[in-house]
Amino acid sequence: xxxxxxGVGMTKFSVESRTTQxxxxxxxxxxxxxxxxxxxxxxxxxxxxxxxxxxxERQRHYPAVLSSxxxxxxxxxxxxxxxxxxxxxxxxxxxxxxxxxxxxxxxxVLAGPxxxxxxxxxxxxxxxxxxxxxxxxxxxxxxxxxxxMLKYGTTHDDLALISYKNHLHGSMNPxxxxxxxxxxxxxxxxAPIIASPFNLYDCxxxxxxxxxxxxxxxxxxxxxxxxxxxxxxxPPFERPDITTWQSSVEAGKKAFKxxxxxxxxxDVAEIHDAxxxxxxxxxxxxxxxxxxxxxxxxxxxxxNLDGKMPVNTSGGLKARGHPISPTGVAQIVEIVDxxxxxxxxxxxxxxxxxxxxxxxxxxxxxxxxxxxxIAG
Amino acid sequence: MAxxxxxxxxxxxxxxxxxISRCLYCNGEIKKQIGMKIKVIGFTRIHIPCPPxxxxxxxxxxxxxxxxxxxxxxxxxxxxxxxxxxxxxxxxENAIAITKIKYDVYEAVKEALELIGDIEVDRTNKIxxxxxxxxxxxxxxxxxxxPEVMRGLLRYLIERGANPKNITIAEQSFFxxxxxxxxxxxxxxxxxxxxxxxxxxxxxxxxxxxEREFVFRVSKIVYDFDLIFNVPVIKTDMLLGIDGAFxxxxxxxxxxxxxEFVRDIKKAIGALAVLPNILPRFITIGDGTxxxxxxxxxxxxxxxxxxxxFAARNPVVHDKIVQEVLCxxxxxxxxxxxxxxxxxxxxxKIKVIGxxLDAVRRDIKQPIGSKLIKKD
Numbered sequence: 001x002x003x004x005x006x007g008v009g010m011t012k013f014s015v016e017s018r019t020t021q022x023x024x025x026x027x028x029x030x031x032x033x034x035x036x037x038x039x040x041x042x043x044x045x046x047x048x049x050x051x052x053x054x055x056x057e058r059q060r061h062y063p064a065v066l067s068s069x070x071x072x073x074x075x076x077x078x079x080x081x082x083x084x085x086x087x088x089x090x091x092x093x094x095x096x097x098x099x100x101x102x103x104x105x106x107x108x109v110l111a112g113p114x115x116x117x118x119x120x121x122x123x124x125x126x127x128x129x130x131x132x133x134x135x136x137x138x139x140x141x142x143x144x145x146x147x148x149m150l151k152y153g154t155t156h157d158d159l160a161l162i163s164y165k166n167h168l169h170g171s172m173n174p175x176x177x178x179x180x181x182x183x184x185x186x187x188x189x190x191a192p193i194i195a196s197p198f199n200l201y202d203c204x205x206x207x208x209x210x211x212x213x214x215x216x217x218x219x220x221x222x223x224x225x226x227x228x229x230x231x232x233x234x235p236p237f238e239r240p241d242i243t244t245w246q247s248s249v250e251a252g253k254k255a256f257k258x259x260x261x262x263x264x265x266x267d268v269a270e271i272h273d274a275x276x277x278x279x280x281x282x283x284x285x286x287x288x289x290x291x292x293x294x295x296x297x298x299x300x301x302x303x304n305l306d307g308k309m310p311v312n313t314s315g316g317l318k319a320r321g322h323p324i325s326p327t328g329v330a331q332i333v334e335i336v337d338x339x340x341x342x343x344x345x346x347x348x349x350x351x352x353x354x355x356x357x358x359x360x361x362x363x364x365x366x367x368x369x370x371x372x373x374i375a376g
Numbered sequence: 377m378a379x380x381x382x383x384x385x386x387x388x389x390x391x392x393x394x395x396i397s398r399c400l401y402c403n404g405e406i407k408k409q410i411g412m413k414i415k416v417i418g419f420t421r422i423h424i425p426c427p428p429x430x431x432x433x434x435x436x437x438x439x440x441x442x443x444x445x446x447x448x449x450x451x452x453x454x455x456x457x458x459x460x461x462x463x464x465x466x467x468x469e470n471a472i473a474i475t476k477i478k479y480d481v482y483e484a485v486k487e488a489l490e491l492i493g494d495i496e497v498d499r500t501n502k503i504x505x506x507x508x509x510x511x512x513x514x515x516x517x518x519x520x521x522x523p524e525v526m527r528g529l530l531r532y533l534i535e536r537g538a539n540p541k542n543i544t545i546a547e548q549s550f551f552x553x554x555x556x557x558x559x560x561x562x563x564x565x566x567x568x569x570x571x572x573x574x575x576x577x578x579x580x581x582x583x584x585x586x587e588r589e590f591v592f593r594v595s596k597i598v599y600d601f602d603l604i605f606n607v608p609v610i611k612t613d614m615l616l617g618i619d620g621a622f623x624x625x626x627x628x629x630x631x632x633x634x635x636e637f638v639r640d641i642k643k644a645i646g647a648l649a650v651l652p653n654i655l656p657r658f659i660t661i662g663d664g665t666x667x668x669x670x671x672x673x674x675x676x677x678x679x680x681x682x683x684x685x686f687a688a689r690n691p692v693v694h695d696k697i698v699q700e701v702l703c704x705x706x707x708x709x710x711x712x713x714x715x716x717x718x719x720x721x722x723x724x725k726i727k728v729i730g731x732x733l734d735a736v737r738r739d740i741k742q743p744i745g746s747k748l749i750k751k752d
Contacts, residue, residue, distance in 0.1 A: 119426035128478050129393060132683055134422060134429040134450040134735075135436050142420035143438050143448070150418075150457075196421040237438060237446040238393055 007034025010211035013321035023210035031212035048085030055111035084360025086328025087367030105326035106210035145277035152292035159276035170315020177321035207321030211329035226259030226370030245363030267351035270331035328358030411441020467493030485528035488687035548577035604658035611668030621691035662686030692719025
């Protein structure tokens with residue numbers, strides 16, 4: 001696959017109320033500037049956005065909204081995959097036969113009280129088996145965490161270390177919701193319970209935002225060397241092993257094979273930490289450690305900023321924020337920025353290969369992308 | 377009595393959480409696998425409310441049956457890992473079963489009837505089923521008893537030995553042509569499918585019955601049956617607050633008799649409260665598949681997707697618990713019936729089986745136009 005990233009851009013992920021149009025324009029402008037292109041150079045757009053009922057827009061036909069916004073009549077398609085929409089949009093763009101393709105994720109989900117947002121996000125779960133039984137996303141992932149703890153001896157302290165790491169990273173990212181805000185390990189451990197064993201700091205934070213990437217056939221310094229998407233049954237309880245998300249395993253294997261690299265070759269990664277347990281299970285599913293040893297990887301500091309493979313230097317979904325569809329695109333923004341050595345205080349030392357993993361629902365859709373820094 | 381259902385291919389053993397008609401892999405026949413030896417293998421205590429689950433904290437259990445099939449289950453009670461999860465049936469007058477529909481209405485109807493002690497039927501029994509088909513409306517509108525509930529009940533009865541020729545579906549409409557109501561509701565198809573009888577009650581003979589100060593004119597045929605099923609759809613009502621077990625009985629009366637009562641609200645409350653006393657004993661099956669919320673059918677009410685079936689031997693118990701589940705204000709006629717000893721009105725003295733009351737309570741759009749609802 002000869003696909004490259006030309007440029008990236010994103011808004012600050014925040015609680016501010018902005019229209020999706022306004023946020024989209026900002027992210028697109030930044031990505032075009034970074035690509036040294038203008039909108040007339042774009043031949044197609046792949047957009048991911050959720051059809052939310054909780055903001056004032058309620059705009060279902062988003063490709064046409066973008067046509068109005070960009071004043072272009074080019075092919076624009078929407079790829080929704082809930083929290084994994086951004087990664088799925090990027091995966092789709094890589095397979096389109098156009099030269100310069102804009103990938104954008106944009107969402108304005110934070111537009112109501114927590115119970116309403118909880119229900120809105122819960123709609124990504126199975127309707128009669130999960131939603132009707134009160135299984136919201138914290139609850140769903142808490143059940144997974146409990147099973148992992150029972151099976152492998154993972155502790156809540158391990159999960160707290162993931163939260164602490166991501167908050168530390170996020171405090172250094174000007175685009176993150178928690179920029180400039182440090183959180184102590186003690187605060188994390190003493191936080192109120194949301195869905196046992198999860199407390200507040202095990203859960204990612206809902207924000208509004210947009211992120212954009214320009215994919216090109218023109219050679220740049222960032223080559224996409226691996227790309228895969230896989231799906232799995234919608235509810236975790238239906239799967240043979242609730243502590244492994246097979247979509248992530250499959251996508252990871254395929255992406256590594258295509259890239260011709262091993263998990264140990266990855267220098268920096270953005271992993272979908274919608275909940276702390278998701279990041280921990282992903283270490284195992286992607287092959288960064290053996291099954292059941294995710295907790296050890298965290299305790300050993302392997303994934304810290306000064307570790308062998310820093311994970312979620314952006315702050316992740318936990319501290320940068322999780323606006324649903326833009327998340328997967330924002331992960332790519334971070335990895336490109338890391339490979340281009342422009343991450344400031346959170347810059348990893350001379351990374352050459354980066355990985356993003358974006359998950360929709362509780363492992364229902366997973367994308368894995370691997371990027372290599374090359375001579376541009 | 378608690379069950380976990382899967383649809384499994386007889387040839388290749390692949391399983392689905394959804395009812396499907398044929399295996400896509402081997403074209404094998406699909407049968408149901410119903411697990412009834414259920415253990416708790418995990419749990420989470422959820423502290424975040426949302427509109428369908430307003431009471432917190434609540435627990436969601438991860439259950440597993442003897443086949444290794446799993447499902448989440450909402451409960452207010454505390455369980456430990458390894459506990460058995462079961463429901464104990466009760467034939468008592470103050471018992472009500474609430475079952476949740478997992479894509480299979482027949483199973484939910486069957487389970488509800490099993491939980492109230494099952495129904496003994498033989499080929500000679502004459503059975504009357506009284507749905508709510510008073511207003512013409514397609515099943516998706518929630519205006520009338522859903523055809524799948526009728527299908528489920530008929531299947532249940534026939535499997536237990538009932539002769540379709542001895543089963544009669546009877547209803548009338550005070551405001552619309554009966555044929556139109558029967559056709560739009562799709563009940564005419566059910567009648568044809570099962571070879572049961574259909575009666576327009578308005579064309580039957582009415583006889584006089586007195587109870588307290590009220591004179592009722594009741595369809596004579598009501599007294600010709602061994603077993604009566606009162607099958608209202610659970611919908612809000614601008615006048616009464618709710619159309620449940622009691623309201624559905626009013627169409628056993630003549631139209632003129634009905635009109636006498638509705639002209640005087642106080643009289644209507646009194647008459648409605650004692651109406652069960654002039655009828656043979658009956659079982660109520662509340663159709664909560666698709667009900668209605670808001671002001672109900674008369675004033676732009678909208679469908680309410682409750683996904684529940686209620687079954688009770690006493691109409692007071694039925695309507696009181698439906699009122700509690702839907703968080704409606706007091707229903708004067710149900711309260712009066714309770715005070716007159718027609719049935720148990722105190723929630724604490726009602727035995728709720730299948731699902732706990734607090735685990736199924738939900739906020740719905742209230743019938744604000746109701747003239748009968750007392751202000752607290």
